[in-house]
Amino acid sequence: MxxxxxxxxxxxxxxxxxxxxxxxxxxxxxxxxxxxxxxxxxxxxxxxxxxxxxxxxxxxxxxxxxxxxxxxxxxxxxxxxxxxxxxxxxxxxxxxxHRSDALAGLMGGLRPIAVAGTHGKTTTTSMLAVSLSALGLDPSYAIGGDLDAPGSNAHHGTGDIFVAEADESDRSFHKYDPQVAIVLNAELDHHANYASMDEIYESFETFVGKIVPGGTLVVAADQEGAAEIAARVAGKEDLNVVTYGESEKSDVRILAVTPRGLTSEVRVELAGREIVFTVSVPGRHYAHNAVAALAAGVALGVPADDLAAALGKYTGVKRRLQLKGEAAGVQVIDSYAHHPTEMTADLEAIRGAADGSRILVLFQPHLFSRTQELGTEMGQALALADASVVLDIYPAREDPVPGVTSEIIIAAARAAGADVTAEHDKAAAAGVIAGMAKPGDLVLTMGAGDVTDIGPQILAHLTH
CATH class of the missing domain: 3.40.50.720 (NAD(P)-binding Rossmann-like Domain)
Incomplete structure (x- = not known):
């Protein structure tokens, strides 16, 4: 097609x-x-x-x-x-x-899967793109991050499936008419556009309402916000709802997630039988993303066993716990995490795979509005690291907010007992954190801004 x-x-x-x-x-x-x-x-x-x-x-x-x-x-x-x-x-x-209207136009005549949620969209969309491609279905896809090489975030395929990351930040995901929609989670974020969780829920309800008649909503059973959305749309005509998670009531139940170093073995029960497959990235949250992808593909008619095996072909996406390199016995890993929930999940995943190694974080807060609302929680998340260096806020599209600085995060981190240092000179940051690292340590560059560019600089400092 x-x-x-x-x-x-x-x-x-x-x-x-x-x-x-x-x-x-x-x-x-x-x-x-x-x-x-x-x-x-x-x-x-x-x-x-x-x-x-x-x-x-x-x-x-x-x-x-x-x-x-x-x-x-x-x-x-x-x-x-x-x-x-x-x-x-x-x-x-x-x-x-608007970008969302252009993307909606590209989906016309195809069978879209739209992946939504406060966290995990890029990873789950990537998992679907990679696994469906591995099965020879040649889907089209549009992802919010590169799979490997620059420009690998999208593809025009010859198949009839279109996998798209659906952005809730500005309500643009209301433009899509998916055959299958995934809601991974729902939390308060994007504070410039949403004033409350009720507004978040209403926005996601509108998104779910755009699923074509007879289509399917795949929704997390274990996450409070997603479960609330599922409850709000329960009984909706012409909508199939498939829940996934560790809850006994889940339609696709996760029976076990077993860490295997930097991978995980996932065991699920689907349609009355067990399926076991491997996820080649660490962390329980990534295993849940893979199960969401599995449920969505099955809803489109892809055989479960084939898709589960193909999900093992996924080896990560840029900036999602991506290994940037190793020097002087120190591994440098890049994390896109910028919301406290994401930060906690990535740090716990790395801690689980670190085998006793120290974890050092170079964190760059993203957006003044997010720091104003969630800075305390960001600092608490950094307490999961052994030591952190915090940069000034990356403004992106926002103007500064009086009184809102990285000090909000640093104060909360110290209150939680964390070893944290402020660094206002971004050019000096690579040398600072490289100087803290010892052989066997793991260094994470963390944030949604340009902190990712510092990873190679850290490796260069470690080499010399």
Whole structure:
């Protein structure tokens, strides 16, 4: 199956084309034959990968980057209203399309699986993409992170399945009409857009309401927020609800998760029989993600035994406990965790696989709003490490908030008995944490900002 281009998407211009979500959509459009162009604040390996697919990628934002014959301008919620290319689009009368609408258009005529939740979306979407590909089903997919090489976050497949990460942060996941939807969890986050858990629940209910008649909701039974959503949609007509988890009442029940070093053996009961398979990343939360992927694939008719075996082909995604290298007997691992729940899960997973090694963390808080609301919990999570270095807040799309700094996190960490150091000079951070490390230690670079770039610098310091 080779779907055509959505209306008016044959000559799209992407503002922020190098972003995780934007670049995937741009790549799929290029693979479908669109003449793709765009701009980003800086050059990157992702931009270079898009150029290899024929896209024109400008560095920096300027009005002249928008071609006069562009058929639409694609933006994300991070693009500010004063962007010069956006202003030029208004002058030319070029339609502006949100990223989520563009992605929804790409799903037309296919069988979509939409993966939602406060945590675990990228991992679960990646697990489905890798395992379905391993089975020869050649799905299309759009993921919020690279699988391995730059630009591997998306693919235009010849099969009829489209696997997409569904972002709740700005309610854009309301745009999709999935045949199968996964809700991994629901917690209060994205405080600039949600004021309460009730608003979170309402938003997820709207998402679930978009599942096509006769479709399936796969939902975690063990997580409080997800279970609340399941309860709210119970009895909804034309909706199949499949629960998964360790609860005895789960439709797909996790019987055991057994650590095997940096892998886990997972034993589940599905349709009255046991299935055992391996997940090649450590941690109970990743095992749960794999079971969610298994349940979703089965809901689309993929044989359970085949899919379980194929899930073992998944070896991780960039920034999700990704080993960056080893030097002087110290392993450097990259973690995208930026919410306290994610931080706790990754630190517990590494602790379980560390075999007594010390765990050192270089943490970069992400967003002023998140730090303001959850900074205390972030500090408490860092207490699970043996020692931490905390950088200044990575602002991303936000302006500073008076009184909101990394000190909120540092104070909470120290109150919890943690060994934590503040480092305001990001350029010095690699040397600081490398100087703390001893042979046998594990060093985690943690956060959703550019802390990931420091991993190679740490390795360089350790080498010398």
């Amino acid at each position: 080779t779907p055509g281009l959505p209306t008016a998407m044959d000559r799209p211009h992407f503002i922020g084309i190098g972003g995780a979500g934007m670049s995937g959509i741009a790549k799929i459009l290029a693979q479908r034959g669109a003449r793709v162009a765009g701009s980003d604040a800086r050059d990157s390996e992702t931009a270079q990968a898009l150029r290899a697919h024929g896209a024109t990628v400008h560095v920096g934002h300027a009005a002249e980057h928008l071609a006069d014959d562009a058929t639409c301008v694609v933006v994300s919620s991070a693009i500010r209203a004063d962007n010069p290319e956006l202003a030029r689009a208004a002058e030319l009368g070029v339609p502006v399309v």
